[in-house]
Amino acid sequence: MKKKILSLLLVCTMAASMAACGGNDNGGKVDPEVKKAAADFENGKFKETKHIVVEIYDRGNDGGSDPENNMYTDYIKKGMLEDHNVDVTFKKVPRWTEVEEINNLLAANTAPDVCVTxxxxxxxxxxxxxGVIDLAPYVETYKSDLPNLWNWLGDTNINWDKDPKTGTLWCVEAKLAVSNRVITFVRQDWLDKLGMKAPTTKDEFEKMLVAFKDNTDTLLGADASRMIPYSVSYDVGWRAATLIESFLDPKMSDKEYYINGFDDRKLTENGTKEGVRLLNKWYNMGLMWNDFAQYGSGDTTEDDMMKAGFVGAFTHNWDYPYRNGDDSINANLQRNVGKDAKFVAIDPFEDKNGTHTKFVSGPIDRKVFFPSTNKEPLASLLYLDWISAPEHIQYLQIGDEGVTHDVTADGAIQVKTATGNAIMNSGMNIDYTITVNGLKLTSEELTNKSRALNYPGIPAEDVMNSHKIANTDLRIGKNVNVGAIAAEEGVGDTLSQLRDTVYDKAVVASVADFDKVWDAELKNYLSSGGQAIIDERTEKWKEFFGDSDTLK
Amino acid sequence: MAAEKKEEKVKKVVVPKQKVDFKTYMRRYWQLYFLLSLPLVYLVVFKYVPMAYVQIAFKKYMIGKNIWTMPWAGDHGFQYFIEAFKKPAFLKALRNTLLLNALDLVLGFPMPIIFALILNELPFKGFKKCVQTIAYMPHFLSWVIIGSLSLQLFAKDSGMVNMLVTSLGGKPIPFLTENAPWVFTYVGWGIWQSFGWNSIVYLAAIAGISPDLYEAAAMDGAGRFQKMWHITLPSLKPTIVVLLIMNLGYIMGGGMERPMALGNRLVSDYSEVIATYVYNAGIKGSQFSLTTAVGLFQSVVGIILILSANFISRKLGERGIW
Known part of the structure; x- marks a missing residue:
């Protein structure tokens, strides 16, 4: 009897659960014309308050402000309500697992109205x-209501991803205000101690690393065993980017660069292997961090070693040692090691022409899209327009005078360390200014004047030196728009992981085994989807550009 | 066997007398049913409702549609199963799952039994309790913590063990960076984490063995090992069989925390298991249909394994789990 009741119950719930999954069908296209006619929208303002939810990265900083509720969110909320009668709520998503998180939210139909990735x-x-709204008809229909968005992003960034055949547009691309990517840093005080000059070639760089290793007792004393002459993380393709790029042909054709360019860490570009071979040599000479492959994304072990003063040189984002005010790597170094200890930028990896070519992306950054659960595409676009207005960008980037910045005698903006609600969880509040990456104040003159003062506690000349090196010999990426590549769908993350595996295993292989390991691992990468992408890209290039090797 | 017979007897006597209907039952035992309802709700919400979504494995997943209106996948709905078996990454994950779980079973399953036997021989109660408690502790550590412990101990440069080895003039042991040593590190941590906790069941079973048997054996001149071999172990046999059957069911399963926390890119040829594959290809790569198919395949094989192990053990005259 008991058993019967139990099984009956289970059967009932099975049936009930099946039925419960029945509802909630929201397929079907939204016609923007209908939307426009129906909308109570006049002179840029809604008559009835609209509600939208906007994604915001949560960086989980120690002692940061609440990403959903701080001085800057208040500013945006107030402005949006006054200007457009749109009520904005923020939803935080962990920065380092954003793709997984957004996938979950989308699959559960609970994604924010404005998503960024x-x-x-x-x-x-x-x-x-x-699952995504086609923005093409909206950005065109409402062009006159979105002056700031069109002014700032322009046709280039708004229509960057527009499908050349179907005309669909799934996202708009944020714009890079500066192209600075990755450069190399070295301990100035170590060079001074050893009486060395900053290296300008790979040879000199290697000699310098060897000198660091040979003089560990002088440089580190009791901590000699902790010495790491050159530090690279598991993400070798990013953290040795300029080294790897120096082995690429600076005059490589657009076609070749594009076809092999799915991986933004340049794994499949011609020449990369030789770059990794050099790293492999250094690794086996004991010039690198032995345990690098065991620490994953977001782990602070490597940063901590830099801060403690064990690391001689590293390659990273152009302003990496200056970021985070009091907690910056250079600020920590000064506290832990001494007043003269600091990392400075160098440009040691020459390419075959003797220049220092850096392959940077096009002027695009994050991608903003509206999931199909978004019932207010216009209000959401107005949001993007609002945060793209020059004065709004400026406020979000520098905050209030006296609180987050001071104005110097010549009118430049000097950013200072903020407290409480005014703390920016990301440099220049990049997480709120989702249509811009990089300092962009209301005038270019002001921007240039203020750039060096953007890092509290860091001497202006160090920042400008980094900026200059990061802008030396740039090769800026072009938009090869051939529509969707089917082979690239759903494999992005798998291939990124395999790419890291190729890099990591190749670096730690013995010198004799390097070729064997590289070839075997690359083959694995290619057979897991890499080759299919290369083939499809080759085909598409032919379809759109014929036999031409360059992009007009 | 004896216990079963007794139960049957009781039933035969009781059932005809009390032909009670549902209402009476409820009135009389409603407190018990009320208590039961909580775990039942849990089962329904987390185990039965999600089953409706198993059909995603046979359909082309479309985010905008609900699962009843999604189109069927090709090959009579089996498109994604066929696709999975063509993917080298899945095949590798399948192999690793079987390999790591089989090693866990072979090396890890006897440990708690041996531990329980040893504990049972300890004459000092206080010492025994103390050892027992310490052995249970690792069970309460999450794999993330064990993962960082593992790094602190076994990393090539900064791991304590390797620092000791190098300071004694040896070469660092690649516990975490080469395939074969890593597999044993992985299995070792598994044993370390679970042997104490898993021994509880055996200790309880041992406590239930009648002291008369031991006394009789002692009278016949049996020593410690003979008592262990002829009394303790045979008495544990039913427990061992039941646990073995249940463990066989896990051979296709396993969570993703352990391989995630202990693995790294250098050993990914062996640390990628089905659970991590599903996470990477499904949650991160949004191939929902494919990974649901993989998950379903995993469960079906698990059930087949359990059923056949159960069947065999009954054929061999042991008690199964049903």
Whole structure:
């Protein structure tokens, strides 16, 4: 009897659960014309308050402000309500697992109305499942209501991803205000102690690393065993980017660069292997961090070693040692090691022409898209327009005078360390200014004047030196728009992981085994989807550009 | 066997007398049913409702649609199963799952039994309790913590063990960076984490063995090992069989925390298991249909394994789990 009741119950619940999953069908296209006619929208303002939810990265900083509720969110909320009668709420998403998190939210139909991600394949995948709004008709229909968005992003960034055949547009691309990417840093005080000059070639760089290793007792004393002459993390393709790029042909054709360019860490570009071979040599000479492959994304072990003063040189984002005010790497170094201890930028990796070519991306950054659960695409676009207004960008980047910045005698903005609600969780509040990356004040003159003062506690000449090196011999990426590449869907993350595996295993292989390991691991990468992408890109290039090797 | 017979007897006597209907039952035992309802709700919400979504494995997942209106996948709905078996990454994950779980079973399953036997021989109660408690502790550590412990102990440069080895003039042991040593590190941590906790069941079973048997054996001149071999172990047999069957069911399963926390890119040829594959390809790569198919395949094989192990053990005259 008991058993019967139990099984009856279970059967009932099974049936009930099946039925419960029945509702909630929200397929079907929204016609923007209908929307416009129906909308109570006049002179840029809604008659009835609209509500939208906006994604915001949560960096989980120690002692940071609440990403959903601080001085800057208040500013945006107030402005949006006054200017457009739109009520904005923020929803935080962990920065380092954003793709997983957004996937979950999208699959559960609870994604924010305005979503932002670095991963275009994620957007493309959901677009194919009918989960993303086509922005093409909206940005055109409401062009006159979105002056700031069009002014700032322009046709280039708004229509960057517009499908050349179907005309669909799944996202708009944020714009890079500066192209600075990755450069190399070295301990100035170590060079001074050893009476060395900053290296300008790979040879000199290697000699310098060897000198660091040979003089550990002088440089580190009791901590000699902790010495790491050159530090690279598991993400070798990023953290040795300029080294790897120096082995690429600076005059490589657009076609070759594009076809092999799915991986933004340049794994499949011609020449990369030789760059990694050099790293492999250094690793086996004991010049690198032995345990690098065991620490994952977001781990602070490596940063802590830099801060403690064990690391001689590293390659990273152009302003990496200056970031985070009091907690910056250089500020920590000064506290832990001494007043003269600091990392400075160098440009030691020459390419075959003797220049220092850096392959940077086009002027695009994060991608903003609206999931199909967004019922207020216009209000959401107005949001993007609002945060793209020059004066709003400026406020979000520098905050209030006296609180987050001071104005110097010549009118430049000097950023200072803030407290409480006014703390920016990301440099220049990049997480709120989702249509811009990099300092962009209301005038270019002001921007240039203030750039060096943007890092509290860091001497202006160090920042400007980094900026200059990061802008030396740039090769800026072009928009090869051939529509969706089917082979790229759903494999992005798998391939990124395999790419890291190729790099990591190749670096730690013995010198004799290097070729064997590299070839075997690369083959694995290619057979897991890499080759299919290269083939499809080759085909598409031919279809759109014929036999031409360059992009007009 | 004896216990079962007794139960049957009781039933035969009781059932005809009390032909009670549902209402009476409820009135009389409603407190018990009320208590039961909580775990039942849990089962329904987390185990049964999600089952409706198993059909995603046979359909083309579309985010905008609900699962009843999604189109069927090709190959009579089996498109994604066929696709999975063509993917080298899945095949590798399948192999690793079987390999790591089999090693866990072979090396890890006897440990708690041996531990329980040893504990049972300890004459000092206080010492025994103390050892027992310490052995249970690792069970309460999450794999993330064990993962960082593992780094602190076994990393090539900064791991304590390797620092000791190098300071004694040896070469660092690649516990975490080469395939074969890593597999044993992985299995070792598993044993370390679970042997104490898993021994509880055996200790309880041992406590239930009648002291008469031991006394009789002692009278016949049996020593410690003979008592262990002829009394303790045979008495544990039913418990061992039941646990073995249940463990066989896990051979296709396993969570993702352990391989995630202990693995790294250098050993990914062996640390990628089905659970991590599903996470990477499904949650991160949004191939929902494919990974649901993989998950379903995993569960079906698990059930087949349990059923056949159960069947065999009954054939061999042991008690199964049903």
């Amino acid at each position: 670095y991963s275009y394949p994620t957007i493309q995948t959901y677009a194919n499942m009918g």
